[in-house]
Amino acid sequence: MATYKEIQGFTVQNLSSDSTSEGQVFYNTTDDKYKLIVATASDAWATGGAMSTGRRELGAANQAPGHSAGLAFGGYKGPPGAVSNATEEYNGSSWTGGGNLGTARQRLAGAGIQTAGLAFGGGYPPTAHSETEEYDGSSWTAGGALGTARGRLGGSGLQTAGLAFGGSTVAEPPSKTNATEEYNGTAWTAGGNLGTPRYMLAGGGIQTAGIAFGGNTNPPPGGTNATEEYDGSSWTAGGNLGTARYLLSGAGSQDAAIAIGGNTGSESAVCELYDGSSWTATASMNAVATYAAGSGSSNNLALNMGGNAYKTATEEFTIAGTIQVEDIDVT
Amino acid sequence: MATKTYIVAENWGKGFITHRDSASFSPCGFPANVWQVPANNRDANLWIAKVLGTVKTKAEAQALVDTEITAAQAEYDALTEEQKANHPGSRPTDITLEE
Numbered sequence: 457m458a459t460y461k462e463i464q465g466f467t468v469q470n471l472s473s474d475s476t477s478e479g480q481v482f483y484n485t486t487d488d489k490y491k492l493i494v495a496t497a498s499d500a501w502a503t504g505g506a507m508s509t510g511r512r513e514l515g516a517a518n519q520a521p522g523h524s525a526g527l528a529f530g531g532y533k534g535p536p537g538a539v540s541n542a543t544e545e546y547n548g549s550s551w552t553g554g555g556n557l558g559t560a561r562q563r564l565a566g567a568g569i570q571t572a573g574l575a576f577g578g579g580y581p582p583t584a585h586s587e588t589e590e591y592d593g594s595s596w597t598a599g600g601a602l603g604t605a606r607g608r609l610g611g612s613g614l615q616t617a618g619l620a621f622g623g624s625t626v627a628e629p630p631s632k633t634n635a636t637e638e639y640n641g642t643a644w645t646a647g648g649n650l651g652t653p654r655y656m657l658a659g660g661g662i663q664t665a666g667i668a669f670g671g672n673t674n675p676p677p678g679g680t681n682a683t684e685e686y687d688g689s690s691w692t693a694g695g696n697l698g699t700a701r702y703l704l705s706g707a708g709s710q711d712a713a714i715a716i717g718g719n720t721g722s723e724s725a726v727c728e729l730y731d732g733s734s735w736t737a738t739a740s741m742n743a744v745a746t747y748a749a750g751s752g753s754s755n756n757l758a759l760n761m762g763g764n765a766y767k768t769a770t771e772e773f774t775i776a777g778t779i780q781v782e783d784i785d786v787t
Numbered sequence: 788m789a790t791k792t793y794i795v796a797e798n799w800g801k802g803f804i805t806h807r808d809s810a811s812f813s814p815c816g817f818p819a820n821v822w823q824v825p826a827n828n829r830d831a832n833l834w835i836a837k838v839l840g841t842v843k844t845k846a847e848a849q850a851l852v853d854t855e856i857t858a859a860q861a862e863y864d865a866l867t868e869e870q871k872a873n874h875p876g877s878r879p880t881d882i883t884l885e886e
Contacts, residue, residue, distance in 0.1 A: 496806050496807075496810065497810055498810045499810075500806040500807075500809035500810040501804075501806070501809050502804050502805050502806040502808070502809055503798055503800055503801065503802070503803040503804045504800060504801050505800040505801045506798075506799075506800040549801045550800070550801065580873065581869075581873060672875070674875070677875070702875075702876065703875075703876055719875075719876035722876075722880040723876070723879075723880070725815075739809065739810070739813075740813075740815075742804050742809060742814055742815065742816050743815070743816030743817075744816075746876060746877070747877070764877055765818075765859065765879075769798060769800075770800070772806075774806050780806065782805070782807070783802070
């Protein structure tokens, strides 16, 4: 059999870290693996490492970039079911435990990144949480409380410039809110109200360029396709989702967002990408997802984790044309 | 002629479905670790071998999915009305697998 050198004219390089040259085959001496650098041919979801704590209604560091720096926290674990304070950090292949939240809770929102995360709100009727906690990569400390306690809210932005919007306050049927609040690293102050009050929504972006989409406007019951964009003081209507839904996940930025799964009448795996003005359908997840959490600073690389039925699953989204490292099986 | 193949395989996480797998043949997951892939598809067949999938007939796969969903529906139905109101959209719906 011909050797690689005989075919290519050169040998496979030994590298201590991954190459970034598209098309290169190399041996990573650190990982002890042969690898290939390829550009993804089309938008696609892949399975990622499983979380240790299966849960739904969890929070995530919404702006954690890429696949290799995710942060998941809180939620409702089970069975048999209990509110969780567990935090887990993702490195692109597996999850490891981080410091526990000070206040265990479900239906919370998250912002920031893995080493500077923000958790806020949450709760289950009749309790709604206003607590905010800040993560430094190892432990959580208390921050300023939300002015409007609520769960099932949207969250985005960074630890020192967070954004909370919409959600449900105490009563059932849900007292949906359009309240928006901005965090400065110490305290929350009121921002402009959402045009469409809703809960079970998703979002992305930063405090001065946020985006909210989907959610439940009950009453009337059911999902909305409404998208709104925040400029740091007020919300304006954006392009509608192609598929109205609630209990979805979201990530990305105001001009590069991703809507993930949700309930469209039943549990769905449908995903859409936003370009700053309109949504277009992209690859569906490998399995349906509701009550999950998403992260990603752009829609080119995103994570979705957990979900209904106490899922441990993680899925990784990659947009077409993204340079990726693939392991090569050598037998 | 069947256009879908059903298998049972446990999702072990990273690498179970790669981006290339997903883009190539769009595996679709269902309850009970049931996965649907296109029939007579080379890449899908290679993936089945990789994940050590056990091929099931559509009827067998449907029965596995039904059992899991029925159990989950019973769990949901046992909730109080207040709890149900707090979990809209979480009662698992019946799934009919394609031929």
